[in-house]
Amino acid sequence: MNKIRIHQSRSHRKASERYKDVTFYYEDGTVWEGSIPIEYRRTGTNLYEEKEIQEYLKKAYDYCQPSKRQEWLAEQEKFWASKRKEETWQLFEQLKTFKWTCVSCVYNNPNWARRNQDLKEMGYTIATDTNRFCEQCGKRRTFLILVPLPRGGLSGYEIWSQALREKIVKVLGSYDAYEGKRVKSESLLPDHKFPEIRWNLETKRNSIEHLTDEEIRRDFQLLSNQRNLQKREVCRSCYQTNIRGYPFGIKFYSQGNEQWSEEIPKTGKEAEQGCLGCGWYDLEAWRQAVNQKLKEFSE
Structure with missing residues (x-):
């Protein structure tokens, strides 16, 4: 079975982001469904050539392995140690399931877009789907998914606050x-x-x-x-x-x-x-x- 299944290419024009919607299959039976940004200005990612995209997805697949997520979360715990009362941290807490998350359901704050932007400025990779059906809301809402890539992305982009x-x-x-x-x-x-x-x-x-x-x-x-x-x-x-x-x-x-x-x-x-x-x-x-x-x- 192919470890990486690509479903479609998708764009979030307002944020100038492009994604590959994917399913990652792992040897322990874990399946991760999400989106990997292939254009994401805050980490300097902007891929068009198919070969480059394929190589990038392979790297993302490795970073998203279930066995690496706890280590990734431990690193973030250190990063957030002195920032736990911030509104931005509260949004991060809701996203660290690495699953598609309806913002309207989990984050009762009208400034969620600003908080999401703050997380991106901190170097986090977050994909957006502005038209996803929410089973709980019964409506189409904006969903976010946190991708456990290194802060700053895979390109070595410098992170600034x-x-x-x-x-x-x-x-x-x-x-x-x-x-x-x-x-x-x-x-x-x-x-x-x-x-x-x-x-x-x-x-x-x-x-x-x-x-x-x-x-x-x-x-x-x-x-x-x-x-x-x-x-x-x-x-x-x-x-x-x-x-x-x-x-x-x-x-x-x-x-x-x-x-x-x-x-x-x-x-x-x-x-x-x-x-x-x-x-x-x-x-x-x-x-x-x-x-x-x-x-x-x-x-």
């Missing part, structure tokens, strides 16, 4: 690097200039909660969710083709050209050198370089 996110937005002055202007902070996401697709195990920092203002300005820029996803696709294409992208249809590089240098590794911290000069890597620095060139031409 809401407090750190707010600090990054404040330090960067609510400045939308793509639009080149200050906007409402609620519409902005901190974006790693160095794309996660080029990270390896040595690239991820164990903690980024104590970043200095200088480190924040060096490593991050602010983008809307739409532009963050757009940049991710551009960086993904660059990784696959070795052809660097460019924003606004302007093929200009302040360093190098459109070809990824063969002398620079494709992954790891040294790979960041290959990103320098690309508009998507640092939109504001690239904009200033373009304006400088225009000034030189006009003089």
